[in-house]
Protein backbone atom coordinates (compact mmCIF):
# COMPACT_ATOMS: atom_id res chain seq x y z
CA UNK A 1 0.00 0.00 0.00
CA UNK A 2 1.38 3.39 -1.00
CA UNK A 3 1.68 6.10 1.68
CA UNK A 4 -1.06 8.39 0.33
CA UNK A 5 -3.33 5.92 -1.49
CA UNK A 6 -6.87 7.30 -1.62
CA UNK A 7 -5.89 10.81 -0.44
CA UNK A 8 -6.71 13.98 -2.34
CA UNK A 9 -3.96 16.61 -2.13
CA UNK A 10 -3.65 20.23 -3.28
CA UNK A 11 -0.16 21.71 -3.77
CA UNK A 12 0.01 25.44 -4.54
CA UNK A 13 3.01 26.53 -6.58
CA UNK A 14 3.34 22.90 -7.66
CA UNK A 15 4.60 23.72 -11.14
CA UNK A 16 8.32 24.21 -10.56
CA UNK A 17 11.31 23.80 -8.24
CA UNK A 18 10.34 22.49 -4.79
CA UNK A 19 6.61 22.42 -5.51
CA UNK A 20 6.99 20.11 -8.48
CA UNK A 21 8.93 17.62 -6.30
CA UNK A 22 6.16 17.75 -3.70
CA UNK A 23 3.60 16.95 -6.42
CA UNK A 24 5.86 14.19 -7.75
CA UNK A 25 6.14 12.55 -4.31
CA UNK A 26 2.41 12.60 -3.59
CA UNK A 27 1.52 11.25 -7.06
CA UNK A 28 4.09 8.43 -6.79
CA UNK A 29 2.75 7.63 -3.32
CA UNK A 30 -0.73 7.09 -4.68
CA UNK A 31 -2.51 10.40 -4.03
CA UNK A 32 -4.86 12.19 -6.41
CA UNK A 33 -3.11 15.55 -6.71
CA UNK A 34 -4.24 19.01 -7.77
CA UNK A 35 -1.57 21.60 -8.36
CA UNK A 36 -1.39 25.21 -9.53
CA UNK A 37 1.08 27.76 -10.74
CA UNK A 38 0.18 31.44 -10.81
CA UNK A 39 -0.49 31.61 -14.57
CA UNK A 40 -1.74 29.41 -17.39
CA UNK A 41 1.69 29.36 -19.05
CA UNK A 42 3.69 28.49 -15.91
CA UNK A 43 1.16 25.83 -14.88
CA UNK A 44 1.22 24.23 -18.35
CA UNK A 45 5.01 24.17 -18.26
CA UNK A 46 4.97 22.35 -14.92
CA UNK A 47 2.33 19.95 -16.14
CA UNK A 48 4.48 19.10 -19.18
CA UNK A 49 7.49 18.38 -16.95
CA UNK A 50 5.47 16.07 -14.72
CA UNK A 51 3.88 14.27 -17.69
CA UNK A 52 7.40 13.95 -19.15
CA UNK A 53 8.35 12.03 -16.00
CA UNK A 54 5.54 9.60 -16.83
CA UNK A 55 3.32 10.86 -14.03
CA UNK A 56 -0.45 10.77 -14.24
CA UNK A 57 -3.05 11.09 -11.50
CA UNK A 58 -2.81 14.85 -11.14
CA UNK A 59 -4.67 17.88 -12.46
CA UNK A 60 -2.95 21.18 -13.19
CA UNK A 61 -5.07 24.33 -12.85
CA UNK A 62 -3.73 27.88 -13.02
CA UNK A 63 -4.56 29.86 -9.88
CA UNK A 64 -3.15 33.05 -8.46
CA UNK A 65 -3.60 32.27 -4.77
CA UNK A 66 -3.77 35.98 -3.93
CA UNK A 67 -6.99 36.29 -5.97
CA UNK A 68 -10.10 35.15 -4.07
CA UNK A 69 -12.15 34.43 -7.22
CA UNK A 70 -9.38 32.30 -8.72
CA UNK A 71 -9.08 30.34 -5.47
CA UNK A 72 -12.81 29.63 -5.52
CA UNK A 73 -12.57 28.51 -9.17
CA UNK A 74 -9.71 26.15 -8.25
CA UNK A 75 -11.83 24.58 -5.52
CA UNK A 76 -14.74 24.28 -7.98
CA UNK A 77 -12.52 22.01 -10.09
CA UNK A 78 -11.47 19.95 -7.06
CA UNK A 79 -15.15 19.62 -6.04
CA UNK A 80 -16.12 18.48 -9.52
CA UNK A 81 -13.23 16.08 -10.10
CA UNK A 82 -12.57 14.65 -6.61
CA UNK A 83 -15.39 15.84 -4.34
CA UNK A 84 -13.09 16.02 -1.31
CA UNK A 85 -9.71 17.19 -0.07
CA UNK A 86 -7.49 15.56 2.55
CA UNK A 87 -4.20 17.44 2.44
CA UNK A 88 -3.34 21.04 1.54
CA UNK A 89 0.27 22.11 0.94
CA UNK A 90 0.70 25.89 0.89
CA UNK A 91 3.96 26.06 -1.03
CA UNK A 92 3.39 29.04 -3.38
CA UNK A 93 5.64 31.97 -2.59
CA UNK A 94 6.71 35.32 -3.86
CA UNK A 95 10.46 35.41 -3.13
CA UNK A 96 10.50 39.21 -2.98
CA UNK A 97 13.71 39.32 -5.01
CA UNK A 98 15.01 42.54 -6.53
CA UNK A 99 13.10 44.91 -4.25
CA UNK A 100 16.31 46.45 -2.89
CA UNK A 101 17.24 47.07 0.73
CA UNK A 102 14.93 48.56 3.37
CA UNK A 103 16.06 52.12 2.62
CA UNK A 104 15.08 52.08 -1.04
CA UNK A 105 12.43 49.37 -1.41
CA UNK A 106 8.96 50.67 -2.20
CA UNK A 107 6.67 50.06 0.80
CA UNK A 108 4.00 48.55 -1.46
CA UNK A 109 6.44 45.68 -2.12
CA UNK A 110 5.57 44.44 1.36
CA UNK A 111 1.98 44.06 0.25
CA UNK A 112 3.04 42.48 -3.04
CA UNK A 113 4.80 39.68 -1.15
CA UNK A 114 2.28 39.39 1.70
CA UNK A 115 -0.66 38.99 -0.66
CA UNK A 116 0.76 35.71 -2.01
CA UNK A 117 2.63 34.37 1.01
CA UNK A 118 0.21 35.34 3.78
CA UNK A 119 -3.16 36.32 2.31
CA UNK A 120 -2.85 33.59 -0.35
CA UNK A 121 -1.93 30.87 2.14
CA UNK A 122 -4.69 32.00 4.47
CA UNK A 123 -7.47 32.16 1.92
CA UNK A 124 -6.59 28.81 0.34
CA UNK A 125 -6.59 27.27 3.85
CA UNK A 126 -9.88 28.92 4.81
CA UNK A 127 -11.51 27.73 1.59
CA UNK A 128 -10.18 24.18 2.07
CA UNK A 129 -11.67 24.15 5.57
CA UNK A 130 -15.07 25.60 4.70
CA UNK A 131 -15.61 23.78 1.44
CA UNK A 132 -14.15 20.38 2.33
CA UNK A 133 -12.53 19.64 5.69
CA UNK A 134 -15.42 20.82 7.87
CA UNK A 135 -17.93 18.81 5.83
CA UNK A 136 -15.96 15.56 5.78
CA UNK A 137 -16.10 12.61 8.14
CA UNK A 138 -12.89 12.33 10.16
CA UNK A 139 -10.17 9.95 9.00
CA UNK A 140 -10.76 6.87 11.23
CA UNK A 141 -7.00 6.40 11.73
CA UNK A 142 -6.49 9.88 13.20
CA UNK A 143 -9.95 11.26 13.94
CA UNK A 144 -8.90 14.30 11.87
CA UNK A 145 -10.74 15.88 8.95
CA UNK A 146 -7.90 17.54 7.11
CA UNK A 147 -4.21 18.39 7.18
CA UNK A 148 -2.44 21.61 6.21
CA UNK A 149 1.31 22.03 5.68
CA UNK A 150 2.76 25.49 5.04
CA UNK A 151 6.20 26.14 3.56
CA UNK A 152 7.91 28.70 5.77
CA UNK A 153 11.62 29.42 5.85
CA UNK A 154 14.54 29.27 8.29
CA UNK A 155 14.94 33.00 7.47
CA UNK A 156 11.97 33.81 9.70
CA UNK A 157 14.24 33.24 12.71
CA UNK A 158 17.63 34.22 11.22
CA UNK A 159 17.11 36.95 8.67
CA UNK A 160 18.90 37.27 5.35
CA UNK A 161 19.96 40.61 3.88
CA UNK A 162 17.85 42.83 1.64
CA UNK A 163 14.83 40.50 1.70
CA UNK A 164 12.72 42.48 4.18
CA UNK A 165 9.35 41.68 2.60
CA UNK A 166 10.06 37.95 2.19
CA UNK A 167 11.61 37.48 5.66
CA UNK A 168 8.73 39.35 7.28
CA UNK A 169 6.17 37.29 5.38
CA UNK A 170 7.81 34.06 6.54
CA UNK A 171 7.73 35.31 10.14
CA UNK A 172 4.04 35.88 9.54
CA UNK A 173 3.67 32.30 8.36
CA UNK A 174 5.22 31.02 11.61
CA UNK A 175 2.60 32.98 13.56
CA UNK A 176 -0.20 32.06 11.16
CA UNK A 177 0.60 28.36 11.57
CA UNK A 178 0.50 28.61 15.37
CA UNK A 179 -2.72 30.61 15.27
CA UNK A 180 -4.46 28.24 12.85
CA UNK A 181 -3.20 25.17 14.73
CA UNK A 182 -4.82 26.50 17.89
CA UNK A 183 -8.17 27.35 16.35
CA UNK A 184 -8.47 24.50 13.87
CA UNK A 185 -6.94 21.67 15.90
CA UNK A 186 -10.05 21.21 18.07
CA UNK A 187 -12.07 21.00 14.83
CA UNK A 188 -9.93 18.11 13.61
CA UNK A 189 -7.73 20.09 11.23
CA UNK A 190 -4.00 19.69 11.80
CA UNK A 191 -1.72 22.57 10.75
CA UNK A 192 2.10 22.53 10.62
CA UNK A 193 5.02 24.03 8.73
CA UNK A 194 8.22 22.92 7.04
CA UNK A 195 10.89 25.63 7.28
CA UNK A 196 13.59 24.96 4.69
CA UNK A 197 17.04 26.51 4.45
CA UNK A 198 18.99 26.39 1.20
CA UNK A 199 17.19 24.35 -1.47
CA UNK A 200 18.79 23.57 -4.83
CA UNK A 201 16.45 25.24 -7.35
CA UNK A 202 16.96 26.48 -10.89
CA UNK A 203 18.24 29.74 -9.35
CA UNK A 204 21.35 27.84 -8.21
CA UNK A 205 22.28 27.14 -11.84
CA UNK A 206 23.26 30.81 -12.18
CA UNK A 207 25.63 30.69 -9.17
CA UNK A 208 29.39 30.27 -9.50
CA UNK A 209 30.97 27.11 -8.07
CA UNK A 210 32.64 29.33 -5.44
CA UNK A 211 29.33 30.67 -4.21
CA UNK A 212 27.82 27.17 -4.11
CA UNK A 213 30.85 25.93 -2.14
CA UNK A 214 30.60 28.87 0.29
CA UNK A 215 26.91 28.16 0.85
CA UNK A 216 27.66 24.49 1.50
CA UNK A 217 30.35 25.46 4.02
CA UNK A 218 27.58 27.36 5.81
CA UNK A 219 25.75 24.04 6.31
CA UNK A 220 26.92 21.69 9.09
CA UNK A 221 25.72 18.83 6.89
CA UNK A 222 27.61 20.40 3.95
CA UNK A 223 24.70 20.05 1.53
CA UNK A 224 21.71 22.16 0.53
CA UNK A 225 18.36 20.37 0.40
CA UNK A 226 16.94 19.02 -2.81
CA UNK A 227 13.27 19.59 -3.59
CA UNK A 228 12.85 15.90 -2.83
CA UNK A 229 14.30 16.36 0.68
CA UNK A 230 11.73 19.06 1.38
CA UNK A 231 8.96 16.93 -0.13
CA UNK A 232 9.82 14.12 2.31
CA UNK A 233 9.46 16.49 5.28
CA UNK A 234 6.13 17.75 3.93
CA UNK A 235 4.99 14.16 3.43
CA UNK A 236 5.85 13.28 7.03
CA UNK A 237 3.82 16.19 8.44
CA UNK A 238 0.96 15.39 6.05
CA UNK A 239 0.94 11.70 6.96
CA UNK A 240 -0.92 9.87 9.69
CA UNK A 241 2.49 9.22 11.30
CA UNK A 242 2.45 12.90 12.37
CA UNK A 243 -1.08 12.65 13.79
CA UNK A 244 -0.08 14.16 17.14
CA UNK A 245 2.12 16.94 15.70
CA UNK A 246 0.32 20.31 15.62
CA UNK A 247 1.48 23.92 15.26
CA UNK A 248 5.03 22.68 14.70
CA UNK A 249 7.84 24.15 12.59
CA UNK A 250 10.05 21.42 11.14
CA UNK A 251 13.34 23.03 10.11
CA UNK A 252 15.08 21.30 7.18
CA UNK A 253 18.28 23.31 6.71
CA UNK A 254 21.23 20.92 7.04
CA UNK A 255 21.80 22.17 10.57
CA UNK A 256 22.31 25.85 9.63
CA UNK A 257 19.96 27.11 12.31
CA UNK A 258 21.89 25.22 14.99
CA UNK A 259 25.05 27.28 14.51
CA UNK A 260 25.94 30.74 15.76
CA UNK A 261 28.43 31.40 12.96
CA UNK A 262 29.53 29.44 9.89
CA UNK A 263 32.78 27.51 10.24
CA UNK A 264 35.08 29.88 8.33
CA UNK A 265 34.27 32.90 10.54
CA UNK A 266 34.09 30.98 13.83
CA UNK A 267 37.57 31.50 15.36
Ligand SMILES: NC(=O)c1ccc[n+]([C@@H]2O[C@H](COP(=O)([O-])OP(=O)(O)OC[C@H]3O[C@@H](n4cnc5c(N)ncnc54)[C@H](OP(=O)(O)O)[C@@H]3O)[C@@H](O)[C@H]2O)c1
Pocket residue numbers: 012013014015016017018019036037038039042043063064065066090091092093094095116120151152153154195196197198199200201
Ligand atom coordinates in the same frame (compact mmCIF):
# COMPACT_ATOMS: atom_id res chain seq x y z
N1 LIG B 1 14.47 27.96 -2.45
C1 LIG B 1 14.90 28.06 -1.20
O1 LIG B 1 16.10 28.01 -0.93
C2 LIG B 1 13.90 28.22 -0.08
C3 LIG B 1 14.38 28.40 1.22
C4 LIG B 1 13.49 28.51 2.28
C5 LIG B 1 12.13 28.44 2.04
N2 LIG B 1 11.68 28.25 0.78
C6 LIG B 1 10.23 28.16 0.60
O2 LIG B 1 9.93 26.89 0.03
C7 LIG B 1 8.86 27.04 -0.92
C8 LIG B 1 9.32 26.59 -2.30
O3 LIG B 1 10.47 27.34 -2.64
P1 LIG B 1 11.01 27.42 -4.14
O4 LIG B 1 12.32 28.11 -4.07
O5 LIG B 1 10.88 26.11 -4.78
O6 LIG B 1 9.94 28.42 -4.76
P2 LIG B 1 10.03 29.19 -6.17
O7 LIG B 1 11.05 28.55 -7.04
O8 LIG B 1 10.17 30.64 -5.89
O9 LIG B 1 8.60 28.89 -6.79
C9 LIG B 1 7.50 29.55 -6.26
C10 LIG B 1 6.26 28.82 -6.71
O10 LIG B 1 5.14 29.55 -6.21
C11 LIG B 1 4.31 29.89 -7.30
N3 LIG B 1 3.65 31.16 -7.05
C12 LIG B 1 4.21 32.36 -6.81
N4 LIG B 1 3.26 33.30 -6.65
C13 LIG B 1 2.07 32.65 -6.79
C14 LIG B 1 0.72 33.06 -6.73
N5 LIG B 1 0.37 34.33 -6.48
N6 LIG B 1 -0.24 32.12 -6.93
C15 LIG B 1 0.08 30.83 -7.17
N7 LIG B 1 1.34 30.38 -7.24
C16 LIG B 1 2.33 31.29 -7.05
C17 LIG B 1 5.22 29.95 -8.52
O11 LIG B 1 4.44 29.80 -9.68
P3 LIG B 1 4.85 30.53 -11.08
O12 LIG B 1 5.77 29.58 -11.76
O13 LIG B 1 3.57 30.72 -11.77
O14 LIG B 1 5.53 31.81 -10.71
C18 LIG B 1 6.14 28.78 -8.23
O15 LIG B 1 5.54 27.57 -8.58
C19 LIG B 1 8.46 28.51 -0.88
O16 LIG B 1 7.41 28.69 0.01
C20 LIG B 1 9.72 29.19 -0.39
O17 LIG B 1 9.46 30.42 0.22
C21 LIG B 1 12.53 28.15 -0.29
